[in-house]
Amino acid sequence: MSNNDLITSLAILKTNWDHKKSYLSNFIPFISQCIIDNRPEVLSTFDLKEQVEKRFGISIPHNTIKSILSDMKKLDLTTSKDGIYYPNYSTLTKVNFAQLKQDFLRKLTYFLKGFQRYCKESFGIDISEDEASELLVTLLKSRNIDLLNCHIFGAEFPAASIRDNKFNQILYSYIKNIYFNEPDRWEYFVILLKGQMLSTVLMYNDPNALTRKFKNTDIYLDCPLVLRYLGLEGETSEVPAKELFQLLLDLGAKIKCFKHTRDEVRSILHAAKLSLNDYRDKKLNLPVSMHFIKIGYTPDDIERLIYCLDEILETNGICLVENPQYYYKYALDEEKLIDAIDQSIVYFTENKISRQNDAASLYAIYRLREGNSQYFIEECKAILVTSSRNLCIISYDFFVREKLIKEETLPMAISEHALTNYLWLKNPIKFSDLPQNLLIADCYAAMEPGDDYWREYMEKVEKLRARNEISEAEYFLLKYNSDVKEEIFGRYIRDVPLYDGTPKELIERHNNGLIEKEKAEKEKAQKYTEIVRLIAVVSILIERRLSIERENKYKNKSEDKFNSQKQTIDKTVLRREHLALLFSKIGLFTLYIIIFALGLWISIYEYNGGSEHLRWITGIMAGIFLVVQFIPINNEKVWEKIKNWLYHSANRILIKFFYPQ
Structure with missing residues (x-):
């Protein structure tokens, strides 16, 4: 690859490093899109490796996919339970990889159609879309920095190179034309520029990588x-x-x-x-x-x-x-x-x-x-x-x-x-023989950081260009430092999946309770040191002592409050019952006086005479009242019933209006 690609890759890696973005995080959108497309129940590195390679042409080792899944968990894209990773579709659906890729390919097609029409109308040359795409990729690799500087910093439009062949010069003249005359199409071209520059980060092949082999190690x-x-x-x-x-x-x-x-x-x-x-x-x-x-x-x-x-x-x-x-x-x-x-x-x-x-x-x-x-x-x-x-x-x-x-x-x-x-x-990342425009579209969809980052990218590009020397070793160092160094020294531990296999094997493992059995065996096999056991015992005793003290304190407060409330309630109940009993006695005495007075009046009325029918009626009533007068005295059950009824009626009236519970 060209020195231009090395400068671009270094600038993007340096900016991402400043923003705490690791190199492996660039592959999260690729994994995410494969999960969204296939919607598995559990995540298997075997399936993900096959899908990423088939869909994007990128071969990622199983252990590296495990590391990426661990990083995705921190972004809430995946969850884990008992050593198995699961997709979190509520968050994954927010990944707009497919939309960005389709948007990129649409703009690429729009640009290429315009270039084909430009060749036909201005030079009488028929050129296929594949040929136009190949010319565009070649030009982007050689002039991407100058052209993007022109867009971001308003620099003068760069002159064409005299070493370019005829078709490259025609393409460059078309780009210059849309820059000055077609701002909408130029914006589309800038998207293509960015996609090519982002792709260099993943596709850059260090020619000296394989020469730095293990020496006596x-x-x-x-x-x-x-x-x-x-x-x-x-x-x-x-x-x-x-x-x-x-x-x-x-x-x-x-x-x-x-x-x-x-x-x-x-x-x-x-x-x-x-x-x-x-x-x-x-x-x-x-x-x-x-x-x-x-x-x-x-x-x-x-x-x-x-x-x-x-x-x-x-x-x-x-x-x-x-x-x-x-x-x-x-x-x-x-x-x-x-x-x-x-x-x-x-x-x-x-x-x-x-x-x-x-x-x-x-x-x-x-x-x-x-x-x-x-x-x-x-x-x-x-x-x-x-x-x-x-x-x-x-x-x-x-x-x-x-x-x-x-x-x-x-x-x-x-x-x-x-x-x-x-x-x-x-090692250089291995891509399959997918068309370059598709690889660039994938890289753009996966790595597009937003407009705020691009100014930082280009500022670092200019600083790197101003230096006399840059090396491939610096490119690898940034890749290494962004991910692996902290992990090698034990400062950063990834929570990688403990179990792997095909989705069927993982589901069977979960459903058959094998994980629980294995966990149980591990728990039986655990042996703690004497100091750890001592700390645990002491902690339990202290916690138990504090818990007992808290319970006793709460119990004493509760009992005092209960006793106070009980005394108040008891006084109220006694007062109410006393009044109810008094009212029942008064009512019973009043009833007895009324019955006695009625019986006496009827007896006197009957004695003084009157019509024959009236004497019969008053005689019967006098007999009834005289009998009733003697019932409460001779029949204790009737007496108690009347007394209880009066007592409960008085009690209900007192509760409702004077002593609510």
Whole structure:
């Protein structure tokens, strides 16, 4: 690529770096659009890799896609649960990638049609759309900076180059014509300019990238990576590991493992063999055991695998080496290192083999480097590649804290994801043979930052052009610094998916509760240090004491308030009941007087005489009243009923009007 492309790429990367925008974030819109188009239930790197490559022609490693999914989670484009990533369609639908791409292609077609018509009317030349597109891409690559300066800063329209051929000069004259006479079409052309400049960031190929190979640097693998590379944990783990190894081999790295790592692999295979004979063994839940069951391996098959392990490692390009010789000069407190590992990493098994091997590997790398501080992976002599992010952090923090290495020194270990990202960024990004105009349209839709950024881009372009020297190394350094450096040094940890596979496998894993079972096994296997347990116990006791005090305090306040309210209510109820009882007695006495008076009056009236019919009526009434007069005295039930009725009636009247509850 031209020096023009290098300047453009550097300017855009520098501006994005100033705004805390990483290089990998440029690929988020590509992943997002594939998710929107296919609408999967769960996110599989296998599916996403295939879709991105098919749709956009970009080949992204599985581990890098995991890193991008982690970055998307921070933007609320994805969510995660139990190590599986899910799309967040409520946010993803706001990504306007497809609209921007269609708008770009529409404006490109409009511009090309105008150029074809210009060639026909002004020069009598018929030119196809493909030929016009090819001419446009070539011109944009050589004159993009000058033409965009003209638009943004109002600079003088640049003169045509005398080295251009006939068709390039015709195209340039057309661009000059629309600049002065057709402002709408010129605005369309500016969009094409921006798309081409943005595409250089992704499509720029550093010619010296592959010449900066590993120099006397050996890559050592930890046990999980050996298992994955040999395909002993299944295809979903094998494919990303082999992608990483191929990137290493392309750069001339030597892949090795220590003999104690080989011995750990053997112990895992032996445990898997035993688990096939006892389905109740918890080791059955290890990925190796599950893989052997899936492919129908017998204990005899695993025994042959154990016996031929050295030969299998050699066949797959992994060199088996002894631990380096011990030198007093490079001594360190191994027990202290093991304790640091034990406090930060939870292992599946209760034995100490895994943590001792991890400590031995880090110590071996330190001795292989002869205690020297190293700053570049390609020249660091030795480095351990691991699947454990916490081990990477320890490999830096412990050695710096113990003053065994300087700060900003390369750690003893690097994660498989960080190394994959580093190597992928180091290599030119591979695009398939899609038409250039489609690639430019995709890059514009994915990376268009808005008008505010473009002035900053062009200001940095002019500063870079004013410098006497610029290098491809600076371009790679910006790509590396924007993403991988913080991850390598353990300052930035991506929450990558723990589980991968096809969507069907991920859904089955979720539905069958395998994740919950595996989590349960991990929880059983966890062993905390004595100090952590002590802190936990003390914290619980303190919290319990405070909780009891709060409850007692609240209880006392509640009881006092209740007693006060109860006393008030009791006084009110007693007063009301006393009045109701008094009113019932008065009413009952009044009723008795009325009955007695009526009976007496009727008796006197009957005695004094009157009509015969009237004497009969008053006689009957006198008899009734006389009987009624004696009922309350002789019949206690009737008396009590009348008394209760009067009492309750008086009580209701008092509650309603004078003593509401």
